[in-house]
Amino acid sequence: MEEQPSLISSKLFLKNRQVEVALSRAVLTWKEIKESKNRIPLIPQADLSHAVPVSEIVAVHKPEDEDQPQMRRTQKKNKESSQFVPYAFTVSYVRRMKQHQWQCSDVTFLCDSRGLCEQWIQVTNEQLSLLTNRPKSLLVYINPCGGKQRGKRIYEQKVAPVFRQAGIFTDVIVTERANHARDHLRTEANLDKYDGVVCVGGDGMFSEILHGLVIRTQRDHDVDQNRPDAELVSCLSRIGIIPAGSTDCICFATVGTNDPVTSALHIIVGDNQPMDVCSVHHKDSFLRYSVSLLGYGFYGDLLADSEKKRWLGPARYDLSGFKTFFCHNFYEGTVCFLPAEDSVGHPRDKLQCKSGCRICQHKLESKEKHKEMPEEKEKAGKDSNKGWNVVRGEFISVNSACMSCSCPRCPKGLSPSAHLADGTTDLILIKKCSRMNFFRHLFRHTNKQDQFDHSFVEVHRVKKFHFQPKVDSPEDQSYHPERTACGPKFSNPKISNYSTAVSSWTCDGEILHHAAIQVSVQHQLIRLFARGIEEQQ
Ligand SMILES: CCCCCCCCCCCCC/C=C/[C@@H](O)[C@H](COP(=O)(O)O)NC(=O)CCCCC
Ligand SMILES: Nc1ncnc2c1ncn2[C@@H]1O[C@H](COP(=O)(O)OP(=O)(O)O)[C@@H](O)[C@H]1O
Numbered sequence: 001m002e003e004q005p006s007l008i009s010s011k012l013f014l015k016n017r018q019v020e021v022a023l024s025r026a027v028l029t030w031k032e033i034k035e036s037k038n039r040i041p042l043i044p045q046a047d048l049s050h051a052v053p054v055s056e057i058v059a060v061h062k063p064e065d066e067d068q069p070q071m072r073r074t075q076k077k078n079k080e081s082s083q084f085v086p087y088a089f090t091v092s093y094v095r096r097m098k099q100h101q102w103q104c105s106d107v108t109f110l111c112d113s114r115g116l117c118e119q120w121i122q123v124t125n126e127q128l129s130l131l132t133n134r135p136k137s138l139l140v141y142i143n144p145c146g147g148k149q150r151g152k153r154i155y156e157q158k159v160a161p162v163f164r165q166a167g168i169f170t171d172v173i174v175t176e177r178a179n180h181a182r183d184h185l186r187t188e189a190n191l192d193k194y195d196g197v198v199c200v201g202g203d204g205m206f207s208e209i210l211h212g213l214v215i216r217t218q219r220d221h222d223v224d225q226n227r228p229d230a231e232l233v234s235c236l237s238r239i240g241i242i243p244a245g246s247t248d249c250i251c252f253a254t255v256g257t258n259d260p261v262t263s264a265l266h267i268i269v270g271d272n273q274p275m276d277v278c279s280v281h282h283k284d285s286f287l288r289y290s291v292s293l294l295g296y297g298f299y300g301d302l303l304a305d306s307e308k309k310r311w312l313g314p315a316r317y318d319l320s321g322f323k324t325f326f327c328h329n330f331y332e333g334t335v336c337f338l339p340a341e342d343s344v345g346h347p348r349d350k351l352q353c354k355s356g357c358r359i360c361q362h363k364l365e366s367k368e369k370h371k372e373m374p375e376e377k378e379k380a381g382k383d384s385n386k387g388w389n390v391v392r393g394e395f396i397s398v399n400s401a402c403m404s405c406s407c408p409r410c411p412k413g414l415s416p417s418a419h420l421a422d423g424t425t426d427l428i429l430i431k432k433c434s435r436m437n438f439f440r441h442l443f444r445h446t447n448k449q450d451q452f453d454h455s456f457v458e459v460h461r462v463k464k465f466h467f468q469p470k471v472d473s474p475e476d477q478s479y480h481p482e483r484t485a486c487g488p489k490f491s492n493p494k495i496s497n498y499s500t501a502v503s504s505w506t507c508d509g510e511i512l513h514h515a516a517i518q519v520s521v522q523h524q525l526i527r528l529f530a531r532g533i534e535e536q537q
């Protein structure tokens with residue numbers, strides 16, 4: 001980091017040690033001053049120095065605990081040593097812990113005059129007020145029923161105090177029913193009042209916020225979402241996720257951990273992570289948006305079964321996982337896909353998407369260029385059907401991972417090298433194979449081996465894909481199937497072989513009621529209060 005001139009620098013006390021403290025535009029530093037035996041000269045000790053980027057200071061304030069025993073003891077000690085220092089200020093800042101966790105730490109400096117103390121608070125606050133990317137007011141939705149039903153408690157005990165400390169104004173809505181948050185955002189919320197929206201819950205709750213914001217933005221700009229080729233308008237509001245669900249994959253894959261305080265701190269410092277969104281259509285009607293897993297076959301069946309076991313909380317996925325694995329269904333269908341350009345890499349290139357990812361940034365530059373492309377040229381590109389590939393067969397699973405989908409169950413993710421914002425999704429086709437081979441593939445999600453290195457697995461980085469089941473889905477025929485543990489039960493007695501019938505899609509954990517779908521990646525449609533996965537220090 002380039003050294004910058006200090007805005008203020010003083011000799012202060014930290015507990016009973018004297019420290020040299022300095023604040024520049026970029027960084028707050030303090031280092032202990034060790035006195036030599038004859039008291040001169042004062043030698044600063046480099047190994048006891050600390051540096052906190054200004055961008056990671058949460059707040060500066062007078063200690064709330066000026067009366068607490070520790071503070072009084074320190075003051076008394078300093079008084080006895082004829083260095084009585086009765087004025088103090090506390091800096092709260094982000095401290096990195098292991099495995100991408102952040103903590104809010106406090107350091108309290110003691111000054112020997114009220115004026116100096118107030119000057120430090122004022123100068124630090126002035127620097128914080130220059131950080132314009134930080135949210136000042138937020139609209140918070142809490143799902144009280146997600147995960148282990150701890151959303152409200154998590155927010156009140158772990159998140160609200162840090163938001164308060166950072167001086168963030170919040171309006172909090174505890175949802176009363178499914179789709180409450182989506183409908184409120186879509187029709188009622190005055191978004192001009194807020195610098196962002198926060199969701200407390202799992203991926204299903206995030207999906208509500210996503211739909212509320214995207215649908216509203218398109219409506220405000222007269223974009224017809226039913227057109228699969230419509231150019232969608234990116235949402236202005238950033239979204240923060242406080243994990244309180246069952247999988248919390250969107251939080252884990254964008255922050256690196258599922259910890260409410262870490263997420264709250266990413267919101268406070270005003271992080272900004274653009275993210276791709278898949279739009280899903282059936283013929284010419286819009287079905288849903290997805291940012292994590294769109295899965296047909298294995299994951300679709302697993303999810304449908306797990307919905308009946310919601311009362312089990314997150315453990316429902318383990319039980320349904322076993323059951324679905326032993327059913328070992330496969331489904332016939334056709335997948336057509338449009339591969340992405342080579343510049344975005346390949347799902348097996350082992351180049352993980354990290355904070356400030358070059359591939360995602362490169363794609364953003366080309367998106368800007370694309371906007372300047374003359375209309376005629378653009379039209380010619382769109383009209384051509386060139387480049388589409390077709391795979392017809394029997395599939396155990398057809399998955400699209402628009403991001404790595406890493407989560408505590410599967411820390412490297414369903415597609416470890418997928419990117420958050422490159423305008424593509426990784427299409428993973430698991431073709432019919434033995435149960436043992438499918439187990440081998442699944443097991444590789446938990447170790448360092450490549451889960452795509454099997455003859456029955458194909459993986460492609462794509463911009464769009466279509467899926468058509470061989471048998472029309474019951475929904476496509478306009479009747480609702482009654483699902484059994486091992487696939488759908490058909491009212492047509494001729495179709496009794498589940499292995500060739502239809503499954504359903506899970507879309508970020510919500511069931512889609514059509515099997516024939518068209519999917520298009522909408523490049524960087526939304527932004528999160530996150531920064532992607534940081535390199536471990
Ligand atoms: C022999 C050991 C095999 C282990 C294989 C594990 C593979 C797990 C892949 C997990 C991918 C998760 C993708 C995320 C999906 C979520 O969006 C979705 C909804 O989340 P939430 O609302 O927070 O519950 N969750 C799921 O679909 C659950 C998938 C569980 C798979 C076991
Ligand atoms: N107040 C509520 N009552 C019932 N369901 C709700 C409520 N608020 C949100 N939901 C729905 O709960 C479902 C699961 O939410 P989510 O937060 O993702 O938890 P989980 O990760 O456990 O699935 C979502 O489909 C969401 O729409």
Ligand SMILES: [Ca+2]
Pocket residue numbers: 276402403418419420421422423424425
């Ligand atoms: Ca992507």
